[in-house]
Each structure stands twice: as C-alpha cells, then as structure tokens.
Amino acid sequence: MRKNITKLLAGIACLCAFGVATPSFADAPAKTEAATTTAVAAPAVTPVPDAAPAAAAPAPAPAAAAPAAAPVANKGDTSFMMISTLLVILMTIPGLALFYGGLVRSKNMLSVLMQVFMVFALVIVLWCIYGYSIAFTEKTAFFGGFDRLFLNGIWDPAKGTFAAAATFSKGVVIPEFVFVAFQGTFAAITCALIVGAFAERAKFAAVLAFVVLWFTFAYLPAAHMVWFWTGPDLITNAATSASEALKAGWIWQKGALDFAGGTVVHINAAVAGLVGAIMIGKRVGYGRESMAPHSLTMTMIGASLLWVGWFGFNAGSSLEAGDVAALAFVNTLLATAAATLSWVFGEWISKGKPSMLGGASGAVAGLVAITPAAGFVGPMGGLVIGLLAGIVCLWGVNGLKRLIGADDSLDVFGVHGVGGILGALLTGVFAAPQLGGQGIFDYVTNKMSADPYSIGHQVWVQAQAVGTTILWSAVVSVVAYKLVDIVIGLRVPEEEEREGLDITSHGEQAYHG
Numbered sequence: 001m002r003k004n005i006t007k008l009l010a011g012i013a014c015l016c017a018f019g020v021a022t023p024s025f026a027d028a029p030a031k032t033e034a035a036t037t038t039a040v041a042a043p044a045v046t047p048v049p050d051a052a053p054a055a056a057a058p059a060p061a062p063a064a065a066a067p068a069a070a071p072v073a074n075k076g077d078t079s080f081m082m083i084s085t086l087l088v089i090l091m092t093i094p095g096l097a098l099f100y101g102g103l104v105r106s107k108n109m110l111s112v113l114m115q116v117f118m119v120f121a122l123v124i125v126l127w128c129i130y131g132y133s134i135a136f137t138e139k140t141a142f143f144g145g146f147d148r149l150f151l152n153g154i155w156d157p158a159k160g161t162f163a164a165a166a167t168f169s170k171g172v173v174i175p176e177f178v179f180v181a182f183q184g185t186f187a188a189i190t191c192a193l194i195v196g197a198f199a200e201r202a203k204f205a206a207v208l209a210f211v212v213l214w215f216t217f218a219y220l221p222a223a224h225m226v227w228f229w230t231g232p233d234l235i236t237n238a239a240t241s242a243s244e245a246l247k248a249g250w251i252w253q254k255g256a257l258d259f260a261g262g263t264v265v266h267i268n269a270a271v272a273g274l275v276g277a278i279m280i281g282k283r284v285g286y287g288r289e290s291m292a293p294h295s296l297t298m299t300m301i302g303a304s305l306l307w308v309g310w311f312g313f314n315a316g317s318s319l320e321a322g323d324v325a326a327l328a329f330v331n332t333l334l335a336t337a338a339a340t341l342s343w344v345f346g347e348w349i350s351k352g353k354p355s356m357l358g359g360a361s362g363a364v365a366g367l368v369a370i371t372p373a374a375g376f377v378g379p380m381g382g383l384v385i386g387l388l389a390g391i392v393c394l395w396g397v398n399g400l401k402r403l404i405g406a407d408d409s410l411d412v413f414g415v416h417g418v419g420g421i422l423g424a425l426l427t428g429v430f431a432a433p434q435l436g437g438q439g440i441f442d443y444v445t446n447k448m449s450a451d452p453y454s455i456g457h458q459v460w461v462q463a464q465a466v467g468t469t470i471l472w473s474a475v476v477s478v479v480a481y482k483l484v485d486i487v488i489g490l491r492v493p494e495e496e497e498r499e500g501l502d503i504t505s506h507g508e509q510a511y512h513g
Contacts, residue, residue, distance in 0.1 A: 071173045071233075073164055080321035081178045087312025088185035092120050092192055095309050099302025099360070100196050101510075103410050106294040107500025108200045109510035115195045115204065119211050120188045126215060127184040134216075135223040136183065141250035144224050151180065166231025167319040170446060174319060182316060187223070190265045191215050196410035197273025198280045198490075201497050204505050206490045213480035214272055218473050222264045225249040226256065226465065235443040255440075256465035257431055257458070259328065260317035262372025262424040263469040270417030271473040274408060279481045280490050282407035284497050296356050303360035307336055310367045314374040327438075328374035332367065335386030339366025342390030350394075358394075361415060365393035368419035373427040378436030385426050393419050424466050428459035 097116040101109050123131075130149055139145035147153060154163045154176045164173035191211045195202075229248040235241045245253055251263070258264060283291065293299060314332045318325040343362025348354040369389035370382055377385065396418035397411040408414065431437035432453045442449040484490060491497075496504035503509060 071164065071171045073174050074172070077167070077172070077174055077320050078178055080325070081174055081182055081316060081319065084312035084316025085178070085182045085185055087309045088182070088189065088316070089309075091306050091309030091313060092185070092189040093117055095302050095305030096189065096192055097302070098298045099306060099364070100199065100410055102295040102298030102300075102302060103196075103293045104199050105291060105500070106511055107502055109294065109502060110508055111204070111501035111505055112195065112199055113510075114506055115199075115207050116192045118204075118208065119192045119195065122208060122211060123188040123191045123215055124184050126212065127187050128180070131187060131215065131220055132180050132183065134220040135187075136179075136228055138228075138230065138247050141248070141253065142221050142225060144220075144228065151177075154180070165319075166233060168232060168324070168441075169320060169322075170232045170443070172320060179319070183223070186261060186265060186313075187215065187219055190219055190261070190269045193265070193269040193412060193416060194273045194276065197270075197277045197408045197412040199409040200501065201283050201491055202276075202280060203489060203492055204501075206484050206488045209484045209488055210276075210480050213483065214476060217480070218272065218476035219264070219268060222268050222469055222472060225251040225468070226258050226264050228252060232443045238444055241444050251465045251468060254464060255458075255461050257376055257427050257462065258372045258424065258465065259375040259427075260314045260371045262368075262420045262427070263465050266368050266371065266416040266420030267424070267466060267469045268473045270413045270415075270420060271470050272477040273412035274404070274406060274417065275474055275477040276481060276490075277406045277408045277413075279478070279485070283409065284494055286407050293357065296360075299360050300356055303363050307363055307367065310336070310371075314371060318375055324375045324438075327379075330379055331370050331374045331377065331382035334379055335370035335382040335389070336363050336366035338383050338386030339363065339369065339390035339393075342387045343394050344390075346391050346394050361393070361397065361411070362390045365389045365415050365419045368416050369393075369423035369426070372420070372424045373430060376427055376438050377430035378438075380436055381426075381430030385423060385430065388426070389419050389422055392422050421466055424462050425459055428462040429455055431458065 093116065097113045100116060101112045104112050128151055130146070132151065133146050133148035134144045137144035137146075137148050155161075156163070163176040165176040165179035166173060191214065194211075194214070195207060226249055229252055230244050234244050251258075256263070285291070311329055311332055315325045315329040318328055340359055340362040343365060344354045344358050347358040366386040366389050369385050373382065373385055393415050397414035400418065401408060401411065401414050404413075406413075429435065431439065432455050433439040433448075434453070437453075438448075439453050440449040440451070441447075442451075481490060492501065492504065
C-alpha cells in the first residue's frame with residue numbers, strides 16, 4: 001500500500017509540473033537559430049571582433065543581399081563546456097555524496113550516498129522531460145513555456161540541424177544540448193544539497209517525493225527568474241534592449257548579478273533544508289548522544305572533489321573558454337583558499353585547536369560565497385569575499401545554529417545559506433570597477449557601460465534577489481513537506497532511526513566486521 005501511495009504522489013507531482021502555466025505547443029514563442037536560451041547574469045565579456053552596435057542610419061541593403069549566416073559553435077567552447085559539465089557531475093557524485101557521507105554516523109553512511117545518488121538521477125530525468133523548458137524558454141517573468149518539453153525542437157530532423165544556445169558574446173553560441181546538460185547538473189546538485197539538513201532520519205520515499213515537488217515549484221521558477229534572457233544578439237539599440245529585457249526573468253529584469261548560483265542554488269537549497277530540519281524534527285538523542293562524523297577522511301576526499309569540480313561550476317558559467325572563464329577560475333581558487341585559512345584560524349583561536357572538519361567546511365564556505373561573484377569581481381575582491389566567508393560561516397554553524405535551535409544535521413543553512421547570502425550581497429560591492437570589478441556590460445554599445453556604477457543601488461538589487469529567493473523557497477518547501485507528510489510521512493519510526501537507515505531502509509551496510 002505504501003509503495004502504491006508513493007507512486008501516486010510522484011505521478012501527481014509530475015502532472016502538476018506539466019500544468020504549471022497551461023501553455024501549449026501552438027503558442028510557444030518563436031526563437032532564432034542563433035540564440036535560443038541562455039543563463040547566468042551577463043558578465044563583462046570580450047566582444048567578438050565583428051560585433052558592433054547598429055549604426056544610427058544604415059544604408060539600404062541591396063535587394064539581392066543574402067541573409068547573414070547563423071553563428072556556428074566553436075569546438076573549443078563546446079569542449080570546454082562539456083568538460084565543465086563533467087566537473088559539476090564530479091561535484092555531486094561522488095564529491096557531495098562523500099562529503100555528506102563522512103559527516104554522518106556509520107550506520108547511515110549508505111543512506112546518504114543513496115539519497116544523493118538517486119536525487120541526482122531523478123532530477124536529471126525530470127530536467128530533460130520538462131524542467132529545462134520551464135526554466136529556459138520564454139513565457140512569463142516567473143515561468144517558461146513548454147516549447148522545449150521532452151527537449152523538443154533542439155534537433156530538426158527535416159533540416160538535419162541542431163539548435164544553438166546564446167552565450168554572453170554577440171555572435172558566439174554553443175550547442176543547445178550542451179547547455180541543457182550543463183544546467184541540468186546545476187539543478188541536480190541543488191536538490192541533492194538539501195538532504196544534508198535532515199540526514200539520518202528522513203524516509204527515502206519522502207525524500208524523493210519532496211524533491212519532485214520542490215524541483216518543480218521552487219528550483220525551476222528561481223532559475224527562470226534569475227537566469228533567463230533571450231541573449232545578446234537581438235540587442236542592437238536602446239529600444240531592442242528594453243524590449244528584450246521585458247522577456248527576461250523577473251529578477252534578471254531588476255539587474256541582479258548571480259554568476260553561477262548564489263541565489264538559485266545555495267540560498268534556495270539552504271532554505272529548503274532548514275525548513276525540512278524544523279518540520280521533520282531533531283534526531284533521536286540530539287544534544288544528549290554523540291553524533292560525531294564517522295569518517296573525516298571521507299569528508300576530506302569529498303571536499304577536495306567539490307573544490308576541483310567547482311571550477312567547472314563557476315568557470316563554466318561563463319559559457320565560453322575566454323577571459324571571464326579565466327577570471328572565474330582564479331577567483332574560485334583564491335577565495336576558497338582564503339576561506340579555508342580564515343575558518344581554520346578562527347576555529348584555532350576560539351577553540352584552541354585547528355580541525356580537519358574546519359578546513360573542509362571552510363573550503364566549502366569559500367566556494368559557496370564566491371559562486372555568485374566569480375565572473376564579476378576582481379581577484380582581490382574574491383580574496384576579501386573568501387576571508388569573510390570563512391569567519392561568517394564559522395559563526396553560522398555555531399552561533400546562528402544555536403539561535404535557530406534546529407537540527408540541521410550537516411549545516412546546510414550555516415554554510416550554503418549564510419555563505420550564499422554573504423556572497424550575493426558582496427557581489428554588489430566588489431563588482432564595482434573602482435574596486436577592481438567588471439561593472440555592468442552594455443550590449444547596445446557592446447562594451448562596458450559608461451554609466452557610473454552605484455554600489456548602494458546594486459547591493460539593494462542583490463538584497464531583493466536574496467529576499468525573493470528566501471521567501472519563494474520557504475513557502476514552496478513548507479507546502480511540499482506538508483503534502484509529503486500527509487501522504488507518506490516524513491520520518492522513519494524511532495526504532496528504525498536508532499538501528500540506522502542503512503539496514504532498515506536499504507538492507508545493506510557500508511562496513512562489515
């Protein structure tokens with residue numbers, strides 16, 4: 001009976017997803033072959049040599065002039081994006097799985113590995129069926145349409161051609177299938193991050209059912225609001241700039257900067273995790289029994305894989321193998337190292353001893369905080385963000401956690417929530433050209449904007465993006481957890497929790513003897 005109910009809930013969730021905005025294939029928006037979709041707030045990019053703003057009064061074209069050829073994807077950019085996609089997969093499986101697995105007790109090691117592994121697989125399937133279409137096609141400022149449902153329209157068998165996705169340079173594209181895969185890995189790791197908050201006590205079926213609902217109604221709208229726009233190639237003057245901006249996601253229209261997912265990934269997942277930790281309740285024996293990590297060796301390996309994979313996460317978000325990718329790469333290296341140092345030294349001063357857990361946690365805090373800023377800030381801005389992230393997130397997993405009083409098992413909110421908020425706000429500060437940042441790119445003139453950069457205004461815009469993400473994720477999470485609790489139940493019985501989820505939920509053990 002319980003299995004039937006679980007299948008029914010998953011089916012209902014998928015049906016709800018298909019009806020989000022009641023669009024149809026007939027009214028799907030037309031797109032150019034050159035620029036169908038794109039993602040991530042536009043960083044400063046090196047314009048392609050032939051790209052230039054439209055002249056004020058162009059001469060009439062000859063009557064017999066041939067149409068301009070559609071841009072062709074560069075094999076170097078395509079290879080770079082495929083490698084970046086593989087690196088993000090590495091971050092999740094095995095990176096995140098081992099990082100989380102080492103932090104729980106040995107009796108729950110496999111349950112965490114299984115949850116991360118299965119969530120990754122589930123979300124990739126949902127992404128290709130309907131998620132990509134809702135996140136990255138044109139419809140409303142909050143949801144996309146269904147013209148890419150089942151990845152429809154990317155391959156044209158009649159013409160024998162593949163569609164391309166825009167980058168952040170005019171006339172430069174990548175294969176849309178590569179963009180689909182890259183963004184799919186972002187969706188998958190975001191959902192997998194959540195499970196750390198309620199590790200060691202949630203029903204496996206409940207985790208999967210919640211992920212279906214939350215992915216559909218929290219992640220996809222957030223990705224669309226923050227990252228969707230129609231690309232740079234349609235912007236030729238002030239009028240087209242304004243008209244194309246109105247087609248973009250709601251938070252994009254406000255001008256928020258989120259290079260690789262401070263809001264969409266980290267804050268979004270952290271809020272969902274915190275809500276789950278509160279609604280599911282504390283682990284049996286929490287605060288009275290030892291719940292120390294069973295294998296910091298595994299956690300260190302996981303953190304190292306996260307750090308390596310994050311170069312694909314951040315540098316790949318430039319969508320091109322160019323200068324901005326290099327900037328994001330060096331910022332990811334520097335900020336993470338700085339956060340590791342500040343966390344460990346802060347812990348050393350406050351607790352008397354530096355710990356391996358502190359080093360691994362500091363690295364993740366730095367990775368989280370630099371994510372929204374990676375392609376916008378200069379290296380010294382990245383250094384400051386990293387140093388602050390280590391100290392602030394150390395407080396997040398100690399002082400703030402005690403203030404909240406929730407059993408966030410693996411400190412998802414303390415690291416990803418606090419670090420994501422800090423990084424998103426500081427992006428508005430250190431993106432300023434006067435502080436070594438990239439400023440704002442003007443696609444009308446196809447160069448950096450000549451308008452003065454206002455730090456105060458940009459921080460306010462960043463704060464609006466943060467607030468919107470927190471509110472949206474919290475509301476969806478409460479409703480989703482409640483629905484799952486009513487139909488399936490969120491938590492395993494106490495005796496199963498005491499015995500361990502490896503045996504009671506999966507019938508196997510991580511270790512023998």
